[in-house]
Structure formats: structure tokens, C-alpha cells
Amino acid sequence: MQDHINSMLEVVELLKGAGTEISDGELVAVLLCSLPESYSGLITALEGRDESELSVDYVTGKMLDEYQGRVESCKSTDDDGTALRMSSAKSNRPRQWKGDRPNNKERRKCFFCKRPGHLKADCEAFKKTKAAEVSVGDKTGFAAAKHVSFTVCKRAYESCSAHWLVDSGASSHMTSEKTFFKSLRPYKQQIYLANGASVYTAGIGDGWLQCRLPNGRTQQVQLKNVLYVPVIQGNLLSVRQIVQHGFRVIFEDTACTVSRRSRVVAYAVRHGSLYELDCVAAEDSARVATSATCLHRWHRRLGHRDLSGIKRLLSEGLATGIDVKMCYKSVICESCVKGKITQKRFQKGMRRSVRPLDLVHSDLCGPMPTVTPSGNRYMLTLIDDYSRFTVVRLLRSKDEVTGAIMEYVAKMKNRFGRKPIAFRTDNGGEYAGQQLKKYFREEGIEHQTTIPYTPQQNGVAERKNRSLTEMAKCMLLDAGLHNRFWGEAVRTAAYLQNRLPSRSVDRTPFEHFLGRKPELGHIRVFGSKVFCLVPKQRRRKWDDKAVEGVLIGYDDATKGYRILDLKTNRTWVSCSVKIVEKAGKLCYRVQVPRKMEPSSWDEMLSLSPEEKEKWMSAAEEEMKSLKDYKVWELVDLPQGKKLISAKLDSQGRVHTYKARLVARGFSQKYGEDYDETFAPVVKHDTIRVLFAVAAARGLHVRHLDVKCAYLNGKLEEELYMEQPQGFVEAGKESKVLLLKKSIYGLRQSARCWNRKATEALSQLGFVPSQADQCLFTRKEKDGESTYVLLYVDDLLVAGSSEKLTRKVGEQVNAHFQTKDLGGVVHYLGIEVKRKEDGSFLLCQKGKIAEMLKEHGMLEPKPATTPMETGYLNSLLDKSKTLPNNKRYRQAIGSLLYLATVSRPDIAMAVGLLCRRVEAPTEREWKSVKRVMRYLASTIDRKLHLSSGNEMELQCYVDAEWAGDKIDRKSTSGYVFKLGKSPVAWSSRKRSLVALSSTEAEYVAASHACKELLWLRQLLDDMGLPQTAPTMVYEDNQGCIRLLESDRCGSRTKHIDVRHHQLRNLLEQGVITIQYCPSEEMTADILTKPLESASNP
Known part of the structure; x- marks a missing residue:
């Protein structure tokens, strides 16, 4: 019997967790109905008792006593067994009450309809319900707990x-x-x-x-x-x-x-x-405007009030104009979690006022860390003890408290015909002034103050301050508004709380205080987008009829909405508006399904027959490609030779169904299975130079993709591999594969392919560059140059015409199979767009969006600069170290790739944050997110490589002397332009401490000239030699004089000899130095954080 009762109580708890409330009377009825016919005596006895005595504890106690008595008397084991089951045909029917006694019938209450004067057996409503029930057989094999769970739990789905x-x-x-x-x-x-x-x-x-x-x-x-x-x-x-x-x-x-x-x-x-x-x-x-609004939307509309309060508002009819669609899904509101999480609330007072204005609680909260646009730093709360109706006043200073209280008293006297009897405050200096004390004495108002260090005595005001700030914080977080708008949020919070039910009163404070129910039909989500009608008198005929703003509150005096213009911080009131409520930040707890793409042959075999057939076709296609390329030969394994294992792996997304045979190269040994593995990779500077040259000379750029590139490389080592699983030839199970060509997974595969590609391009007349071995140049008959850029299996061909690039593609295809992708639009994660004037635009919008999605910043707050200007000064401030730097390192890696490829505007910020990658703090992580917010705001910004005939190389170099406030080392930066196109840049912290700004600039220029020599060599290999000296722009006069002078003074004699190569380059005519004002220095953005106007 105890197990049976426990199972019933567990079901009730589950239902309560699902949002369905069950009263004690309903639970008692269910418990009695679950008993078999043999317990009719107990049921009759309990029926005769008054309903107030039938508590759950009382009924369960009687059930246990009855059961224990039967066990002791050993009446019938059949009855005991039946007591623990409820799935028979009799127990499934509603209980027919017996033993009606006329003298008790009038005071009894029906367990079904809850009306007095009759029993459940005589209830007409119950008889109608019983007639519609489903007939149940005599035999069943289901336990009682399951049946009750189904019968009662249906309410959660109805x-x-x-x-x-x-x-x-x-x-x-x-x-x-x-x-x-x-x-x-x-x-x-x-x-x-x-x-x-x-x-x-x-x-x-x-x-x-x-x-x-x-x-x-x-x-x-x-x-x-x-x-x-x-x-x-x-x-x-x-x-x-x-x-x-x-x-x-x-x-x-x-x-x-x-x-x-x-x-x-x-x-x-x-x-x-x-x-x-x-x-x-x-x-x-399909329902839109006509359907009821979800309960969770009203939760946000009503200032993130708890759901129980909103349900009470509905069930008791405390307001009009609110239409709610109930939702039973458990939802977590992030704004509430962030804004309301707390420890413990204050205890309630024992005595309450019996009419409005008997007692007014007041407290001053502030100063706030952020000033409102109107200059307010404090908020004064005035709460009526009887109704809990709250008035909030925003103040600039504590001196305005007396005036605000005097104004409040005057308004209350005008409305109710009497003034407050008593004020309860703390002992703050704003309430202890002589002017306020004199006013209270003259008006006959009692001033109650708390004992020092006992804020609980003024708990109503203290708790109200907390609830207002929490609600305001939630609304600001949900709306994404800056904290400087805390004043509007607090005023809105007070407006809403006056119209919401309170635990302290049985109605809303609004109704208690003013005597009428509040109207909530006009309430909308704080921070929603608003389109406000512009009056005819303030617009011309063809001007827009509406101006966009943000909803920040409600105005009692004019019965309108308070609207904010984020651009000008101007606030106005209007009732002719169109409000667009945005979706909220709600979290649904779900279990992510497991990935269904196979990663090995064994996993593929475990798939469904339909899926397995598709993956098998992909594997057979891969094996056919290997045989077509004659990658191996089937032989016996020579004695003493080692065997390399293989596995069949899946590549790409599921819808491609692409399989690839991979050798397990990790089992290879150096000197035995391979010697050299190095293969050159094209530099990003070379890619930008090629696009800049193509833009300046009007070259056509074609994109080629080599199919199965690694299978074209020839192996020099003698390697043996086992036959792949699933493709072992019948009758030749003992034989192995002698590899003739490189295969994916071998350590030397990349080197073999690069050697093969270089040989093929050399046969076509292309010569590799000495500066970058992945760039090939060929002189055509008309004197023009054609270029091929190689990055593994991706090739770029740049020539004087589309016909020429197509011909080069056909020539390359004669050596290995390629796929012509036409004009380049996407290369190595870079989106390439060509304008009508021939210039190129490079961007990485897709990479930025992917990074923002990975870090949950799809809709961040905009930022105008990648880093705050005062960040360098904040490095000396202490900040909490992050417990794990994994996420920080991932973010830095993504940002570093963007800064290297197409976003020089974030190079300095990323370089600065890279220095903290080992032990980042919360300050650094906040700065990383600021860079991401800046990228989200400028996601469409592109690197412009302009067209024109200018092919002159220019260098801008700058340094921030002692920029690091911790070790006082300098940061240098440079930008190289080919004509007007930026092709190379760098922002780097120097390894030595410079003793002066002249030395810092001199060392920065020395390092820039290393890149200068490499770029001149690259352009010379491309047939574009720089005959004139390269102009180096410098904004430090001391550095220029040091460079042009041979004198070795006491302030410069310690500078390392290697930096004096600048003088040699100047004497040889390789460079020429020229002064550039700091406001025109392009490289300035690479050395220190700048204001938004200085950013590109």
C-alpha cells in the first residue's frame, strides 16, 4: 500500500512540474477511486466525515491503517493483491459512493463537481462523463502507476x-x-x-x-x-x-x-x-496578428515579471486588454537569469497600514556609475505602505530630495484631499537636513528613521529598489541598450510594477491606490523598434512620414509612448506609432542528435541499407580513380619490408557522398619511409601583389582546380600498403599494394605533388620566382607576361586576355586533369569581386560570419573601432584571469587569419591581444569581443586594389615608442602600396627597449626595409622591376636626420649595426626617405588604438 501511495504522489509531483496544479481535494478523490471494491467500508467511513477533515495525510494514514489491519488478520491475499493494482475493469470505473445517510447528505460535497448537497454517485455531470468513457476489458497487464499517469497526464497535452x-x-x-x-x-x-x-x-x-x-x-x-x-x-x-x-x-x-x-x-x-x-x-x-500572444512574450512586455504573477493577473481578472496563449514548454529567459539571480530577500514587516498614505516608505539609490542623458545619478523611491503603489523620481544630486518629497506630498494632497501621515526612511544625510525636518514639522508629518546598520526596518523601500533595478537591468539587457538609459528603464519598471499583482496585496497596487483596474492592452516590449508619425507641420511634402526610434517607456500625463532617437539621444512622447516587437532571447534545453556521417568503413557498414549503398558507390568511385591513375601494383610483400595500413574516410558534407582512401602516414619513420617533406606554400602578400598587378594592367584572372592532385606525384621511396578494407581481391588476400604514386596521408605527398606541378609548368615555359616559389612567370610573344599562382591544387592564371588564360588552362590540363572554374570569385576563403573599372575588391565576409556564429555574436552591439583608445593605459589595472584559455586562443586564431589576409585595420589590436594568449584575463576577453563587434559592424568592408598604370612601390613606416606600459617596449608597423593598392602590412612588438622615439622609428624602418627588398625582388621576377628608388615615408624628423648623417653620437652609438643597413640602401639608391606628417601617416593605425575618425 505504501508503494502504491508513493507512486500516486510521484505522479502528482510530475504534473506540478509540468505546470498542472492538483488540489488536495482532487488528490483525495483520486486516491479513494484507486482502491478496489474490498475497501468499500473504508470509503464509506471517509465519505461520512466533513470535507475539511479529509486532508491528504489523514486519508493516506487511514489507507495504511486499513491495509496493515488486513495483513495482520490475514483475511485474504486476493484483496491485498488487488489493492496494489488499479487496471481491472471495476477499478477503472468511477467509484460509486455507498451508505448515504440522510442526516449527513446536506453537508457533504461532491468530489466531482465540488458542489454541496449530493455525492459523486448522484452527480448529473459525472453521469454524463461516465456515459462517454471507453469500456475496459477484464484482463490487463499494466501496472497501476502507468494507467494513472496516462489518465491524469492527458491534461498536460490537451x-x-x-x-x-x-x-x-x-x-x-x-x-x-x-x-x-x-x-x-x-x-x-x-x-x-x-x-x-x-x-x-x-x-x-x-x-x-x-x-x-x-x-x-x-x-x-x-x-x-x-x-x-x-x-x-x-x-x-x-x-x-x-x-x-x-x-x-x-x-x-x-x-x-x-x-x-x-x-x-x-x-x-x-x-x-x-x-x-x-x-x-x-x-x-499561419496565425499572425489575430492569434493570442504567447505567455513568454507577455513576460517580456510586463518587464520580465515572473509567470505566476502574470497567471494570477489572468485568473483573477485583475486587468483588461491582455490576451494570452498559454504555453507549457519550460523556457529559460537569459535576461531574467542575468538580471535577477540573487541570494535571499528581506523579511516582511508584521504591521500593515489600513488605508492609502498612512505610511510612505522612501529610499535614495545612487550614485549610479553611469549618468543618464539628462544628467541624473540618483533615483528616489516613494512607496505607499497600504497599496505598494510606487513613485520614482530621478535626481541629479542628493540636494534635490527635499524638493521631490515636497512635490509628492502636494500631489497626494491634491488627489486624495489629505497628506501622508508618516514617512519611513533610513538615516541618510539627504533625509536629515534641516529644511526637510522643518517641512515635516510644519505639515505635521511623522518622520520615522531606522536604527543604524539595520536596513531591514526599511525593508519595503530596500526591496523595491532591488526589484526595480533588477527589472530595469533585464529590460536593458533584452533591448541591447546602453546602461546610460537606466533612468528610463527604472521609470518603466515602476510603471509596470504598479500594474502587476504583488504578494503583499490581493489586487494590483494600481487598483488599491486609485480604485480601478489597470488597462494593459498598450504594453509593448521595452526597447522595441518604433516608427513615429511626423506631424505635417514638421515635414515637407516628399519627406518620410515616420521617423524611427526605440520604445523606452510610457507617459502618464499625455497617455503616450516615450520614444528615444539613438542617433541624437533625443526623447519625445507620441501616441501615433507603429511598434515592431523583436524576438526574445529564450533558451530551450534540447539534446543535439549525434552526427550520422560515417568516418570509417566499419561505421559505414552499420548504416541503413539505403545509406550504405550510397556510401558504397562513393567508395567504388574513389577506388576507380586510384586505378585510373595507376597508383599501385598488386605484389607480394618482400621479406623485411614494413606494411603501411590504410582506411577509407569520408570527406565533405553528407549530401556530397565523397569517400577517400587515406594512408596512415603516422606509422612512417624518417630516413626509412621518407626523407624530405617540405613543400612551399604561397604567401598572402604574393596573392595581393598578383591581384594588384592584374588590376593595374587589366589582366584576366582565371581559377583552375586540379582533380586528385596528390595522385599525380611520383614516389621515390619503395612503400607497401595493405589492401583497403572492403576491396580485397578474391584469391589474392595475401598480396599487398606497391605504391607508385603519392597518396593522401603520406608524409611526402605534398612535396611529390609540388615537384610534379613545378616540372609540368616548367615544360610550358613558366619560370618560378626566386622570392616565392609558388609564383610562375612566362614571357609571351607580344612581350606581355603571364602568371600562374599555385596553392596545392588551386591555380590562378593571370594573362592579358581571357582567351590566353583559357589556353594556359588547356595546356595545364594536358599534364593533369583540371576543372576550369572561370573567372576567380572565391580563392582560399577570400571573396573576390571585380569592378567595372578593373579594380579588385577582396573581403572575407563568410569567414567573419562563421566566427561570429561560433562565438554566439550574430547580433552584437556595434563598435566603431577595434580597440578602445585607453586600452594601453589599462594594462596596469588588475583583472581576473580566465579559468580556461581555449576559447580565447580559438578566437585569436580566427582574428589573426583575418588580420593577415584582408583586414589590416585590426592588425594592431589582434597583435596586442596575441601577447596575452597564455594567461588572458577578463579584460583581454572583453577586448577580443570588441574586435568581433567591430568586424560585425564593418563586415562588408573590402580591401580595394585599384586599377591604373601606377606600379610604383611605396612604404609607410611608423612606431609607438614604449607603447607597452608593462615592459616599455615599442610597437612598429608598416604598409606597402603598389600604386594605390595596399599589398603588405605588419604590426609587431619589438624585442628590445628603445631609449628614444628616434631609435624606435629607426629600428622600425630597418625592419620594414627587409620586406621592401623582398617585394622588389618579387616584382622583378614578375617582369616589373623598380628602376627608381622606393619612397619610404617617415614622420620622425630625428630618424630622418640620423639616416642621412654618418655621425655616431652618444645617443645613437648603442644602436645595433644591423639596423644601419638603411644607410647602405639609401646610398645605393634603393630607397629614398621623405617626411610625412603624422596625420597623413597610413601606418599609424598599426601602432596604437585610434579614434573612429582615424580608422579607414
Whole structure:
């Protein structure tokens, strides 16, 4: 019996967790109905008692006493067994009450309809319900707890037809919702439920479901041959019928996935022992303005008030104009978690006022760390003790407290005809002034103050300050507004709290204080976008009729909305508005389904037959390519030779179905299986120089892709590999593969392919550059040059015409199979766009978006610069070290790639943050996120390589002397331009401490000239020699004089000899130095944080 009672109580707790409240009277009725006929005596005895005595503890105690008495007297083991089961036909029927006594009938209360004067057996409402119930057989094999869980838990699904249960025991899909069907035809068929009940179907048809997936998207799924059974509760999805149509159903510990062809189409989350499919009916998804607003949207509209308070507002009818669609899904509001998490609240006072204005609580909160646009730093709260109606005043200083209180008293006297009797405050100096004391004495107002260090005595005001700031903080976070708008948020919070139910009063403070119910139909989400009508008197005929702003509150005096212009910080009030409420930041706890792409041959074999066939076709295609390229020869393994293993791996996304045979090169040994592995890789500076030359000379750039590039390389070593799994030739199982060509996975494969590609291009007349071995140049008959840029299997061909580049592509294709991708649009993660004037635009918008998505910053707050100007001065401030630097390192790696390839504007900031990668602090992580916010704000910014005939190389060099406030080392930077196109840049911290700004600039110029010599060599290899000296622009006069003078003074004699190469280059005519004003120095952005106006 104890186990039976415990199981019933567990079910009740589960229902309460799902949002369904069950009263003690209902629980008592369920407990008594669960007892078998043999316990009718106990039921009759309890029936005769007054309802107030029938508590849960009392009834369960009597049940245990009765059961224990039967065990001791050993009356019947059959009765004991029946007491623990409730699935028989008799126990499933509603309990018929016996032993009515006329003298007790009038004071008894029906357990079904809750009305006095009759019992449940005589209840007309119960008899009607009983007639519609399903008949149940005599035999069943289901435990009582399961049956009750199904019967009672149906209430959790009745309110939302979009919840389906995945049932492995159902033979067909079933639903009781007629609105689900798109097509429905009559169909009568007897079916049996799990507990032995028999029902008849009313029809069969097809319908659509909108299933929510873990990634937030929805998938439309069609269900065919769904049975329409009106009498069942809930919707059942048959696993048997799903599998018959070619789908896979995978049950896991916390979730269930339905997939087809390795693509997830539906997702169910486990609740107790049930798997609930998360979906929205197609017809429900079409409702827009006419449907009720979700409960969680009203939660945000009403200042992130707790859901219980909003439900009370609805259930008790405390307000009008609010239409709510109830939602039973558990939702976590991030703004509430961030804004309201706390430890413990103050205790309530024991005595309450009996009418308004008997007692007013007041407190001053501030100064706030951020000043409002109006210059306010304090907020004064005035709370009526009787109604908890709150008035908030924003103040510039504490001196304004007395005036604010005097104004409040005057308004209350004008409204109610009497002034407050008493004020309760703390002992703050703002309340202890002589002017306020004199005013209280003259007006006859009692001033109550708290004992020092006992804020609990003024707990009403203290708690109100906390609730207002928490609500304001949540609204600011949700709206994404700056903290300087805290004043508007606090005023809105007070406006909303006056219109929301309070635990302290039985109605809203508004109704208690003013005597009427509040109207909430005009409430909208704080921070929503607003389009405000511009009056005719303030606009011309063709001007826009609306101006855009942000909702920041409500105005009592004019009955309008308070609107903010973020550009000018101007606030105004208007009622002619169109408000667009944005989606909230809600988190749904879901289990991400496991990845279904196989990574090995064994995993592929475990897939469904349909999927396995597709992957097998991809593997056979890969093996065919290897045979076509004659990669190996089948031989016996010579004695003493080592065998390299192999595996078949998947590549790309599932929809490509691409397989690749990979050698396990990690088993190779240096000196035995390979010698050299180095293969050159093209430099990003070379790529930009090639595009700059193509833009200046009007060259056509074509993109080629080499198919199976590594399979073209020839091996010099004698290597043997085992036959791949699944493709072992019959009768030759003992033989091995003698590799003749390089294969993916070998350590020397990249070197073999590069050697083969260089040989092929050399046969076509191309000569590799001495500066970059991946750039090849060929002189044509007309004197023009053609260029080929090689990056593994990606080739760029730049020539004087499209016809010429196509011809070069055909020549390359004669040596190895290539794919002509046409004019270049995307190369090595760089988006390439060519303008009509021939110039190129390079950007990495896709990479930036991918990085922002990875770090959860798809819609960040905009930033005008990559780094704050005062960041260098804040390095000496202490900041908490991050517990794990993994995420920091990942972000720095992504930013470093962007800064190197196409975004010189973030090079300095990223270089500065790279120095803290080993032990980053919260300050550095905040700065990393600022760089990301800057990239999000400038995601469409592109690197412009201009057209024109200018091919003159220029250098801009600068240094920030002792920029690092910790070790006082300098930061240098340079920018090289080919004509007007930036082709190379650098921002780097120097390894030595410079003793003067002249030395810092001199060392920076020396390092820049190393890059200068390499660029001149690269241009010379491309047939574009720099005949004139390269102009080096410098903004330090001392550095220029030191460079032009041979004198070795006491202040410069310590400078390392290697830096004096500048003088040699100047004497040889390689460079020439020229002064550049600091405001025109292009490299200035690479040495220190600048204001937004200085950024490009």
C-alpha cells in the first residue's frame, strides 16, 4: 500500500512540474477511486466525515491503517493483491459512493463537481462523463502507476495539439484533433488501446506537421493514413508506420530522432517515460496578428515579471486588454537569469497600514556609475505602505530630495484631499537636513528613521529598489541598450510594477491606490523598434512620414509612448506609432542528435541499407580513380619490408557522398619511409601583389582546380600498403599494394605533388620566382607576361586576355586533369569581386560570419573601432584571469587569419591581444569581443586594389615608442602600396627597449626595409622591376636626420649595426626617405588604438 501511495504522489509531483496544479481535494478523490471494491467500508467511513477533515495525510494514514489491519488478520491475499493494482475493469470505473445517510447528505460535497448537497454517485455531470468513457476489458497487464499517469497526464497535452508522443507499440498514427487533417474520409475500425480498451475510429486522412529541430529550424513532415479517434487523449506517432515508410527512429537516453537518408526530420525530447515530439501544427503557424500572444512574450512586455504573477493577473481578472496563449514548454529567459539571480530577500514587516498614505516608505539609490542623458545619478523611491503603489523620481544630486518629497506630498494632497501621515526612511544625510525636518514639522508629518546598520526596518523601500533595478537591468539587457538609459528603464519598471499583482496585496497596487483596474492592452516590449508619425507641420511634402526610434517607456500625463532617437539621444512622447516587437532571447534545453556521417568503413557498414549503398558507390568511385591513375601494383610483400595500413574516410558534407582512401602516414619513420617533406606554400602578400598587378594592367584572372592532385606525384621511396578494407581481391588476400604514386596521408605527398606541378609548368615555359616559389612567370610573344599562382591544387592564371588564360588552362590540363572554374570569385576563403573599372575588391565576409556564429555574436552591439583608445593605459589595472584559455586562443586564431589576409585595420589590436594568449584575463576577453563587434559592424568592408598604370612601390613606416606600459617596449608597423593598392602590412612588438622615439622609428624602418627588398625582388621576377628608388615615408624628423648623417653620437652609438643597413640602401639608391606628417601617416593605425575618425 505504501508503494502504491508513493507512486500516486510521484505522479502528482510530475504534473506540478509540468505546470498542472492538483488540489488536495482532487488528490483525495483520486486516491479513494484507486482502491478496489474490498475497501468499500473504508470509503464509506471517509465519505461520512466533513470535507475539511479529509486532508491528504489523514486519508493516506487511514489507507495504511486499513491495509496493515488486513495483513495482520490475514483475511485474504486476493484483496491485498488487488489493492496494489488499479487496471481491472471495476477499478477503472468511477467509484460509486455507498451508505448515504440522510442526516449527513446536506453537508457533504461532491468530489466531482465540488458542489454541496449530493455525492459523486448522484452527480448529473459525472453521469454524463461516465456515459462517454471507453469500456475496459477484464484482463490487463499494466501496472497501476502507468494507467494513472496516462489518465491524469492527458491534461498536460490537451491545451496544445502540437505535442505528439512517439509510441513504439502503436500500429498506426492516431489523433483526436480534427483540425489536424488536410483531407479526411469516413473510416470505422475497432482498435484496442494499451490497457485493453476498445474504441472505434471516426475517419482516416492525411495532414502536415511543422517539426522543430535542435538547430532552431523547422521541418515540414507529411503524415499519411492517420486515424481520427475523437475519444482518445493526445496524439500518437507510430514507430512501426514510420519505419515502414523508410525512416529511421533512434531512441536515446534523453531524446529520440527520426531521420531519413541521414537527415534529421523530427526530434523528440524525453519527459519521464514518454518521448514528446516538438512540433507546431501547420494551421497554427499561419496565425499572425489575430492569434493570442504567447505567455513568454507577455513576460517580456510586463518587464520580465515572473509567470505566476502574470497567471494570477489572468485568473483573477485583475486587468483588461491582455490576451494570452498559454504555453507549457519550460523556457529559460537569459535576461531574467542575468538580471535577477540573487541570494535571499528581506523579511516582511508584521504591521500593515489600513488605508492609502498612512505610511510612505522612501529610499535614495545612487550614485549610479553611469549618468543618464539628462544628467541624473540618483533615483528616489516613494512607496505607499497600504497599496505598494510606487513613485520614482530621478535626481541629479542628493540636494534635490527635499524638493521631490515636497512635490509628492502636494500631489497626494491634491488627489486624495489629505497628506501622508508618516514617512519611513533610513538615516541618510539627504533625509536629515534641516529644511526637510522643518517641512515635516510644519505639515505635521511623522518622520520615522531606522536604527543604524539595520536596513531591514526599511525593508519595503530596500526591496523595491532591488526589484526595480533588477527589472530595469533585464529590460536593458533584452533591448541591447546602453546602461546610460537606466533612468528610463527604472521609470518603466515602476510603471509596470504598479500594474502587476504583488504578494503583499490581493489586487494590483494600481487598483488599491486609485480604485480601478489597470488597462494593459498598450504594453509593448521595452526597447522595441518604433516608427513615429511626423506631424505635417514638421515635414515637407516628399519627406518620410515616420521617423524611427526605440520604445523606452510610457507617459502618464499625455497617455503616450516615450520614444528615444539613438542617433541624437533625443526623447519625445507620441501616441501615433507603429511598434515592431523583436524576438526574445529564450533558451530551450534540447539534446543535439549525434552526427550520422560515417568516418570509417566499419561505421559505414552499420548504416541503413539505403545509406550504405550510397556510401558504397562513393567508395567504388574513389577506388576507380586510384586505378585510373595507376597508383599501385598488386605484389607480394618482400621479406623485411614494413606494411603501411590504410582506411577509407569520408570527406565533405553528407549530401556530397565523397569517400577517400587515406594512408596512415603516422606509422612512417624518417630516413626509412621518407626523407624530405617540405613543400612551399604561397604567401598572402604574393596573392595581393598578383591581384594588384592584374588590376593595374587589366589582366584576366582565371581559377583552375586540379582533380586528385596528390595522385599525380611520383614516389621515390619503395612503400607497401595493405589492401583497403572492403576491396580485397578474391584469391589474392595475401598480396599487398606497391605504391607508385603519392597518396593522401603520406608524409611526402605534398612535396611529390609540388615537384610534379613545378616540372609540368616548367615544360610550358613558366619560370618560378626566386622570392616565392609558388609564383610562375612566362614571357609571351607580344612581350606581355603571364602568371600562374599555385596553392596545392588551386591555380590562378593571370594573362592579358581571357582567351590566353583559357589556353594556359588547356595546356595545364594536358599534364593533369583540371576543372576550369572561370573567372576567380572565391580563392582560399577570400571573396573576390571585380569592378567595372578593373579594380579588385577582396573581403572575407563568410569567414567573419562563421566566427561570429561560433562565438554566439550574430547580433552584437556595434563598435566603431577595434580597440578602445585607453586600452594601453589599462594594462596596469588588475583583472581576473580566465579559468580556461581555449576559447580565447580559438578566437585569436580566427582574428589573426583575418588580420593577415584582408583586414589590416585590426592588425594592431589582434597583435596586442596575441601577447596575452597564455594567461588572458577578463579584460583581454572583453577586448577580443570588441574586435568581433567591430568586424560585425564593418563586415562588408573590402580591401580595394585599384586599377591604373601606377606600379610604383611605396612604404609607410611608423612606431609607438614604449607603447607597452608593462615592459616599455615599442610597437612598429608598416604598409606597402603598389600604386594605390595596399599589398603588405605588419604590426609587431619589438624585442628590445628603445631609449628614444628616434631609435624606435629607426629600428622600425630597418625592419620594414627587409620586406621592401623582398617585394622588389618579387616584382622583378614578375617582369616589373623598380628602376627608381622606393619612397619610404617617415614622420620622425630625428630618424630622418640620423639616416642621412654618418655621425655616431652618444645617443645613437648603442644602436645595433644591423639596423644601419638603411644607410647602405639609401646610398645605393634603393630607397629614398621623405617626411610625412603624422596625420597623413597610413601606418599609424598599426601602432596604437585610434579614434573612429582615424580608422579607414
